[in-house]
Amino acid sequence: MSNISDKNITYLGTGRRKTSIARVRLVPGSGKLIINGLPGEIYLQFSPNYLRISCSPLSILGLSKEYDIHVKAEGGGLTGQADAIRLGLARALCTxxxxxxxxxxxxxxxxxxxxNKERKKYGLRKARKAPQYSKR
Structure with missing residues (x-):
């Protein structure tokens, strides 16, 4: 999906993982990653693993310095959000x-x-963990 004007072309992609949702916007630029209004390094707590995961589609295609990535991520934790960003970015690159x-x-x-996380069942402590069994 792209806009009509040449310099404001944006490409959109949505990624999901567990309870995380990431809406990714690709804009031609210098390779900045901005997540929820913060630089990507700060949002992902300077974790090289999360940064590598979320930008891997661009590095595989060799487009690391071609596009700015604007992300709105919500729900879940950092791992789920990083994976959701990766999927959204890959889908945007396909457009x-x-x-x-x-x-x-x-x-x-x-x-x-x-x-996804399995639901808790009644009579159990978690999804599958049962209370301790006592024979006598």
């Missing part, structure tokens, strides 16, 4: 150029991780 899809799909960046 830029459909040929990117082949590369990103082979790297496994376009598949949604469907694992």
């Amino acid at each position: 830029i150029n459909p040929e990117n899809r082949v590369t990103l799909k082979s790297e496994g960046l376009l598949s949604r991780d469907a694992r």
Whole structure:
């Protein structure tokens, strides 16, 4: 999805993981990552792992310095949000150029991780943890 004017072209992508949702906007620029109005390094607590995960689609395609990434992330923790950003970024890159899809799909960046927390059942302490059994 792109706007009509040449210098304000934005590409959109939505990523989800566990309870995290990330709405990613790609704007032509110098490679800045901005999450919820903060620089990406500060928001992701200077964790090199989270930064690498969230920007991996750009580095695989060699477009690290081509686009600014504006993200609105909500829900979950930092790991879920970093994975949601990665999926949203990969989907946005597919709208830029459909040929990117082949590369990103082979790297496994376009598949949604469907694992969620299992609900707690009655009579149990957690989803599967039962109270201690006493024989006598």
